[in-house]
Amino acid sequence: MKKTTQFRETKQRNAIRAALDATGRPLSPLEILELAGKEVPRLGIATVYRNIRSMVDNNELVSVDLPGQPARFTLPEHKNDHVFVDTPSNEVYTFEAPVSELQKLLPRGFKADTVSIYATGTVGVMAKRAAAKAAAETAAPAAAPAAAPAPKKAAKKAAKKPAKKAGKKAAKKAGKKATKKGARKRAS
Numbered sequence: 001m002k003k004t005t006q007f008r009e010t011k012q013r014n015a016i017r018a019a020l021d022a023t024g025r026p027l028s029p030l031e032i033l034e035l036a037g038k039e040v041p042r043l044g045i046a047t048v049y050r051n052i053r054s055m056v057d058n059n060e061l062v063s064v065d066l067p068g069q070p071a072r073f074t075l076p077e078h079k080n081d082h083v084f085v086d087t088p089s090n091e092v093y094t095f096e097a098p099v100s101e102l103q104k105l106l107p108r109g110f111k112a113d114t115v116s117i118y119a120t121g122t123v124g125v126m127a128k129r130a131a132a133k134a135a136a137e138t139a140a141p142a143a144a145p146a147a148a149p150a151p152k153k154a155a156k157k158a159a160k161k162p163a164k165k166a167g168k169k170a171a172k173k174a175g176k177k178a179t180k181k182g183a184r185k186r187a188s
Contacts, residue, residue, distance in 0.1 A: 013051050015039040017060070017075070026064040026072030026083075026092045064092065067118065081116040086123040093123065 019035035020027060027035070029048050037043045052073055055061040062079045064072040069085070072092050080094035102115045 010051075011040050012036070012043055012047050013055070015043065016048065016051050016055070020061070020073065020075050020078070024078055025094060026074040026078075028070060028072050031091075032073070064094075066092065081114065083116075083118050084123070085118075085120045087120050088122060091123070 015036035016032055018039065019032055023035070029045065029052060032052070033043060033045050033048045036048065052061060056063060056073070059076065061073045062076050064074055064079070064083065066072070066083060066085065069090075069092075074094075078094065080096060082095050082097050084093045084095060085091070086093070097115070097117060099112060099115050102117075103112055106112055
């Protein structure tokens, strides 16, 4: 019996949920870190793993286990038994296929109750765009505006960093010059 624990709503947990909802496909912990890290810049991989574990325990996420691959995670509403792995990028996509249609492929006399398809190959650019568009259409409208402010903050932060570094470098250089001048005056 799984023990359900009380959890707090945190920025990290919400960012993980938003990343999974925005893509609409199963993600690895590293993919989650990359996407959720845009919303929560100091998010670490240990925090991602800790949140994934508690979210799976509370049935907020489901694990997608693939042969020879690390587990991916998705929201329960995006769970599907049919999986396609894009070999070059190692991205995982799910798709629907009715059992009644797949029943036609079985030998005579066989009756399937459930069917899981695991396919590998290459996803073309058009298919990736269609998957992204489908995910965007199914995403909640409230989730989109929340993601917009993060890039502005990141851009401002990035713009300040070079200026700070340049200022530090200039101060360091000036300090070295002053030290050299002081050493020269003492020497003479």
